[in-house]
Amino acid sequence: MRLSNKSKEILAGPFSKNNPVIVQMLGICSALAVTSKLEPSIVMGISVTVVVAFANVIISLLRNTIPNRIRIIVQLVVVAALVTIVSEVLKAFAFDVNKQLSVFVGLIITNCILMGRLEAFALGNGPWESFLDGLGNGLGYGIILVIIGFFRELFGSGTLLGYQVVPDVFYQWGYVNNGLMILPPMALIVVAVIIWVHRSKNKDLQEN
């Protein structure tokens, strides 16, 4: 199946030029909270992608029947239902990760990316475009989470996905894991560094 140029733009835009986290500054809260390890970051990225993609499709299908004045409530119901499904699936098949993510799976419902995409895109576009948009934004969010989680787990715990990657001989030489990487402030600084690198590559995004 080939995507038209417009669809490609919808899908790929959120990866870089229109990234929800580092350009639109949405979903920062969960990006700080769940990224101390790589595994929960990946799971969180996938969960948000699934929720935002399907919520987009459903709202897009309903967009002509929802009365304008109660649209937020309808959106919330749809999102809440999807989040509950994701949460139950995680509990059933990835219980440990679900425990690490704790309330943040439930809090996907308050993730600004979701309401933002529903309001800004799904209410005005067809189901297929909405699906691509949701997929793109969810993955754009997930990429950032994975990058943050990668650096935080590598420097904070010396492991990746739970496997030790910093060799033992480093520890014998006196290397110590950086405890600050585990704490939320460092996630903000890692996000800042990602934004720094990203902006220096994309001059048109720089603000004065």
Next chain:
Amino acid sequence: MKALRNYLDKIKPNFAEGGKLAMLRSLFEGMETFLFVSNDTSKSGVHIHDSIDAKRTMTAVIIALVPALLFGMYNTGYQHYLAIGADPGYWMTFVYGFLAVLPIIAVSYIVGLGIEFTVAQWKKEEIHEGFLVSGILIPLIVPVDTPLWMIAVATAFAVIFAKEVFGGTGYNIFNVALITRAFLFFAYPSAMSGDQVFVRTGTTFGIGEGATVDAFSGATPLGQITIASSDQIGSFQAVDVLGHPLSTWDLFIGLIPGSIGETSVLAILIGAAILLFTGVASWKTMLSVFVGGAFTAALFNLAGTTVAMSVSPFDHLLLGGFAFGAVFMATDPVTSARTETGKYIFGFLIGVMAIVIRILNPGYPEGMMLAILLMNIFAPLIDYYVVESNIKRRLKRAAAKQS
């Protein structure tokens, strides 16, 4: 002096744009203005220049830090030989401490200045002189046994994220040296607290060999206060590394375990005198930090349900990094409040917060660092309200005159 000037003039063209050493331009300019007052001053019109520029101000602070630094070196050796039960004489004691502290100073300067020079060269700016002071403050506020690579990482972090990203010297919101310490404290807590790090028990470049004596314990007085149980109220006595009781006088002189430069209130007060005499630091900030600390400690004395609460206000001011922070950190002209009334508020709240953190949070035996960083954030707010209230008062006065 003349010969030096001539030499500098001779080699100067090499560093100009297109010269063979152009990549070291910022280094040359930095050294030139460090040695001689800059020649790039305005030549016409009405301008008033203070003959003391930023580099000269920084030099005054460094001179003020020398007593604390020398005493810290001596104390490092003193604590070491006390711990291994030997007495090599005054000079060997100092040499041991000197050799132990020197690498830390070297690492802090090389990393910090390296980043500053690189950034200056890259952005084609003059090098900022601010790190001259930060580079000497950093060694003074860390435990002597901190691994050098940790200091390098923390210094790099602080210079990049607390200073350069905000625009360099004079634009930083937080005190750079304290950010270095905060980074170390949260990233490597085991190297920054506890009773293993404040007294160097190993050898330094092969000298000072010996096993620690049995009675040795490296806990700082503040560390002892934090772990003391509440039945010791009234009978608590801070002890030195061999278990001998410490008097208030000992705390004042400062031959006690602690971060390198913070122990001696006497040496710090000499530094304070130099700062006040040269007009670099504000007595208002210093005084109000001490007043705030004493006031809060006195309030806690009234409750007195733990040992930390029952320590007398005077001892609280002598212990840990309180005096050092009050004299050298709180008065930092960039990060403290700038209005005159604001300085009182700023200093007072630092004193209050330092004692509150020290007493109420068992995880942080010393609260000075966090208190100053916290108030750094609020300094612009304090200034804003002082200015606003001043405007209001004067408007009222003007209105009263007109009617």
